[in-house]
Every structure is written in structure tokens, then in C-alpha cells.
Amino acid sequence: MSSQEVEVLVVGAGQAGVAMSEHLSERGIAHVVLERDRIAERWRSMRWDSLVANGPVWHDRFPGLEFTEHEPGTFASKEQVADYFVAYAEKIGAPVRCGVEVKSVRRNVGEPGFDVKTSDGDFNARYVVAATGPFQKPVIPAVVPDAAGILQIHSSSYRNPGQLPEGAVLVVGAGSSGVQVAAEIQRSGRQVYLSVGPHDRPPRSYRGRDFCWWLGVLGMWDASTPPLGAEHVTIAVSGADGGHTVDFRALAEDGITLVGRTEAFDNGTMRFAQDLRENIANGDAHYLRLLDEADAYIEHNGLDLPEEPEARTLRPDPESLTNPLRELDLAGAGVTSIVWATGFVQDFSWLQVDAFDENGRPQHQRGASSEPGVYFLGLPWQSRRGSSFIWGVWHDAKYVADQISIQRSYLAHNEQAALVPSGAV
Incomplete structure (x- = not known):
């Protein structure tokens, strides 16, 4: 032929x-x-x-x-x-x-x-x-062996909480996908542990403009290369429920337990890095820095946009942030499934x-x-x-x-x- x-x-x-x-x-x-x-x-x-x-x-x-x-x-x-x-x-x-x-x-x-x-x-x-x-190609890190008897799926295969077995859920990854999946599973009545790595956390909107608009007028969409050291930093932002700013402290108030970056698994116990506070703090710094740049842009261009001082108020740190878990006995915590929101290659x-x-x-x-x-x-x-x-x-x-x-x-x-x-x- x-x-x-x-x-x-x-x-x-x-x-x-x-x-x-x-x-x-x-x-x-x-x-x-x-x-x-x-x-x-x-x-x-x-x-x-x-x-x-x-x-x-x-x-x-x-x-x-x-x-x-x-x-x-x-x-x-x-x-x-x-x-x-x-x-x-x-x-x-x-x-x-x-x-x-x-x-x-x-x-x-x-x-x-x-x-x-x-x-x-x-x-x-x-x-x-x-x-x-x-x-x-979805990436599931080779951390937990199949023999551990825990359902493991990638976020690209996750559809809804009903497909997961009864029990608590560990969601690994706190970009847009991980945050939204974790929140949905928690609302279904499950206990959720959310493993939070490095991330950028922009405001969903600020002073009457969506973050997409702010990234545009501030020239951030046109950045030619990621900041040094931030090549793999995810963006935590959500359009769910009409759109809202991702707030890890609010997720914790709703019942989600925040943990650090997932590091290792041994004999039924998952171990987490001691970086949760740092990751949350860096995300907060990114959030506040964008507000500063937006305010400066408004002042420089004489725009009449509403003040929003409450946007700078951060919620109190939850217990899972002030005293973070370093390890978790999955069976003891009732964890029966892991959703890996860990990206693609x-x-x-x-x-x-x-x-x-x-x-x-x-x-x-x-x-x-x-x-x-x-x-x-x-x-x-x-x-x-x-x-x-x-x-x-x-x-x-x-x-x-x-x-x-x-x-x-x-x-x-x-x-x-x-x-x-x-x-x-």
C-alpha cells in the first residue's frame, strides 16, 4: 500500500x-x-x-x-x-x-x-x-508497593469519591488538582490527609479582577523561563464552586489534615518531609507579593478599583501546621486509598x-x-x-x-x- x-x-x-x-x-x-x-x-x-x-x-x-x-x-x-x-x-x-x-x-x-x-x-x-x-503519561512515584494492599490511583484516573473504598484517603500533591480532589473527598464524609509540597498560591481574584487578568497586565504570563529553583512548583488555584482562592488553612479548618511532602513508605508507615511550614509560608509569600504588585500597578495607572484590605488577613495556623505529622501509620489511620496528584511526564x-x-x-x-x-x-x-x-x-x-x-x-x-x-x- x-x-x-x-x-x-x-x-x-x-x-x-x-x-x-x-x-x-x-x-x-x-x-x-x-x-x-x-x-x-x-x-x-x-x-x-x-x-x-x-x-x-x-x-x-x-x-x-x-x-x-x-x-x-x-x-x-x-x-x-x-x-x-x-x-x-x-x-x-x-x-x-x-x-x-x-x-x-x-x-x-x-x-x-x-x-x-x-x-x-x-x-x-x-x-x-x-x-x-x-x-x-501519569506519574505515580514508586513509593508504596502494590503488596501494601492500598488502592493507588493517579488523579487523572480519579472520577469521584464513590470509586474509592470506604476509609480515609491520602492525597499526594497540592497543586490545583490535588487541592480540589482533596476538598471533594473530604466533603463526601471521608477523613483526608493532604501532602503539601512547594506551590504558588495566587488569589483567585483581587480588587475586582481575576488572577488571570493580573498575571496578564503584570506581564507574568509572558515570563520566558520559570524562576530559578521553581521549575517544578505547581500553581494552587481553583475554579470550583464559582472560583475561590486556595487556602490551606481553610482546608484544615474543614477537617483535612495537612502533612509535608511525601518521602518514603516503610512497613505500613508513610513518612513526610519536615517542610510543611516552609511550603505554606512560601505559598503565602507568593500570594502577598502578587497583592503588592497589583496594588502598585493600580496606583501607578490611577485605576479606580475597590480596596480589599481583608485579602491580606491570614487565618490562624491549624494544629496540623503548628505540630505537623512526620509519619502516619496508614492502617492505624484507616487510610485505604492514595490519590497521587503528582503530574505527568x-x-x-x-x-x-x-x-x-x-x-x-x-x-x-x-x-x-x-x-x-x-x-x-x-x-x-x-x-x-x-x-x-x-x-x-x-x-x-x-x-x-x-x-x-x-x-x-x-x-x-x-x-x-x-x-x-x-x-x-
Whole structure:
């Protein structure tokens, strides 16, 4: 069977793939988008039932389509977000083929382009865009052995408290996912232990503006690299229940027991680092620093925004913070399950080209990889802090499409030059 010829092959039809398709179409570049499941499938099947987007609908969208059934300051559910991308793909006429898994991509030998093996035959592509996003392979640290007899699931497999066995729950990870999962399980009547690591804790809103707006006007979304030492620091923010500032002291008041970063497991006992107070203090410092910067911006620009002095009032420290647990006998505490909200690693095993460093990380400049003709889209910090967010990936896709267009123009010039006879004037 002969290969299907395509100029640009985009792998993945999540937010990155749909954005890429729009910008390629605007430039008249022929392409196909291959998706092994459905459009925006991870929003549907790798999120818990009650999840809503962490940004309001006025912000977490593409420029070409609004969430028309939502007020601007509200938060869309995971199904509504997935439906949004389906509608967007239909609006722009994106050439998406669902149910097609890309098995491998290899550079052609002796000719330009790439040989792409898929579950629906072979493709020959001049350019390949890996638009599979940052949430590829869930990470569960090898801490608790299976023989311990405790249910262990990743937050991407968690759906609701009803899927967990009766008993207390340890949630490991205090970014947006871990905090929201822990709160939901606690509200269901379970005892919850929440393992809190390093995190940033922005206000959900301040002085009448959402934190997404503040990060925008303060230039924080456009930061090109994470602060030194904060490469793996998560953001604890929530759009749940209409949106609210994450407050670990409030979670403790509601009955959640805060513990430090999970370190080790031995003979039924989980041990935690002695860093809980430090992690909470650093999160508080980040929160207060953002308030300071917001106040300075308001004063500098003469904005008439309401005062909010109560935002600086921190609740009293709970017992679990002043006298933190260093270890927990899981059976003695009735813990029967662990939810690991510990993030993801990238899996590019299918992309068998020279585009990675010795640690398997993509080598690229704003998505243009070290392998000519291969591009990445949707990576964390691809060009800025906002790169892996909905609006950020749209702007990165525009840049990648520009780079492909530039390369096409060079190739077109080369082909035209080849038609001119040697020595012709």
C-alpha cells in the first residue's frame, strides 16, 4: 500500500492540534490532524467528574469563539471545554481524523520528509507537528508497593469519591488538582490527609479582577523561563464552586489534615518531609507579593478599583501546621486509598528523530526542534509561562505556523532555482 502524501501532519487534536490547524489553514498550508481518540479526549476521560476550568471563560478560550452560554467570569465544566474544541474544529473546518494512532515517525532516507506509521496506514509528511500536549503519561512515584494492599490511583484516573473504598484517603500533591480532589473527598464524609509540597498560591481574584487578568497586565504570563529553583512548583488555584482562592488553612479548618511532602513508605508507615511550614509560608509569600504588585500597578495607572484590605488577613495556623505529622501509620489511620496528584511526564517514544537531549526532553526554540521539519506545540514554557494554557497554545501555534511557512518559502525558492538552466542570466 502506498503512503498517503501530506505536507504537514499534526499529531493530536486537543487544544494544541486544533489551534495548529487554524493557523495552517489561514496560510493555505495543506495538512491533516491525527487523533487516536476523540477531539479534546483528555478533557473528557482524564479529568474527574466535577472538574471545571481553572480560568474564567473570558480568558480560557481561543480568539475566534466565545463560550456563548456562559457569563464571562464563570468557569466551564470539563465537558463544556471539550465540546468547545469540537465546535471550534467544526468552525474552522479542521481536517481531523479521529481514531487514528500514530505508531512512529522517522526521517526519510535520501529524500525530504518523514515516514509516519499509523493505525490507518502510512503517511509521507514534509513536516510533523507533535501537538500531544503536556499531560501524556501519569506519574505515580514508586513509593508504596502494590503488596501494601492500598488502592493507588493517579488523579487523572480519579472520577469521584464513590470509586474509592470506604476509609480515609491520602492525597499526594497540592497543586490545583490535588487541592480540589482533596476538598471533594473530604466533603463526601471521608477523613483526608493532604501532602503539601512547594506551590504558588495566587488569589483567585483581587480588587475586582481575576488572577488571570493580573498575571496578564503584570506581564507574568509572558515570563520566558520559570524562576530559578521553581521549575517544578505547581500553581494552587481553583475554579470550583464559582472560583475561590486556595487556602490551606481553610482546608484544615474543614477537617483535612495537612502533612509535608511525601518521602518514603516503610512497613505500613508513610513518612513526610519536615517542610510543611516552609511550603505554606512560601505559598503565602507568593500570594502577598502578587497583592503588592497589583496594588502598585493600580496606583501607578490611577485605576479606580475597590480596596480589599481583608485579602491580606491570614487565618490562624491549624494544629496540623503548628505540630505537623512526620509519619502516619496508614492502617492505624484507616487510610485505604492514595490519590497521587503528582503530574505527568512527556512520552515521545513514537517520535523517533533527533529532536531530544540525553534525558529525552525536546530540544527546540519556541517549538522549532533541533530536527529540521519537526515542531512541538503545547509544551510547558514552550515560549512563555502561558504556553500550556488554552490561550497561550493558540499564540504559540501561530508562531510555529509562521516557521513552517518560512521553511516552505525557502523550499519553493530552491525548486524555482532548479528550473533555471545553468548559466542563464
